[in-house]
Amino acid sequence: MSSNQTAWWITLAVGLVVAxxxxxxxxxxxxxxxxxxxxxxxxxxxxxxxxxxxxxxxLLGTTVARGTDLVEEVERHREAGRNPS
Numbered sequence: 794m795s796s797n798q799t800a801w802w803i804t805l806a807v808g809l810v811v812a813x814x815x816x817x818x819x820x821x822x823x824x825x826x827x828x829x830x831x832x833x834x835x836x837x838x839x840x841x842x843x844x845x846x847x848x849x850x851x852l853l854g855t856t857v858a859r860g861t862d863l864v865e866e867v868e869r870h871r872e873a874g875r876n877p878s
Contacts, residue, residue, distance in 0.1 A: 794802075
């Protein structure tokens with residue numbers, strides 16, 4: 794082989810090595826992005842669950858007040874049943 798052909802083969806070999814290194818780095822990047830995406834998706838679902846579980850928490854004060862009113866009314870009925878007039 795001539796020196797020109799040898800230089801071409803070396804260039805092709807170096808190009809192949811560079812292409813393989815670039816492919817490996819891109820594959821590592823893709824896997825890392827997939828892991829991050831999975832983590833973000835899990836975090837998003839957890840956040841949605843928390844939001845669903847707390848969307849009516851502002852009504853708890855009203856529920857407590859109505860529950861207290863109900864207990865007082867039940868007590869009045871119980872007393873009225875014990876002491877018929």
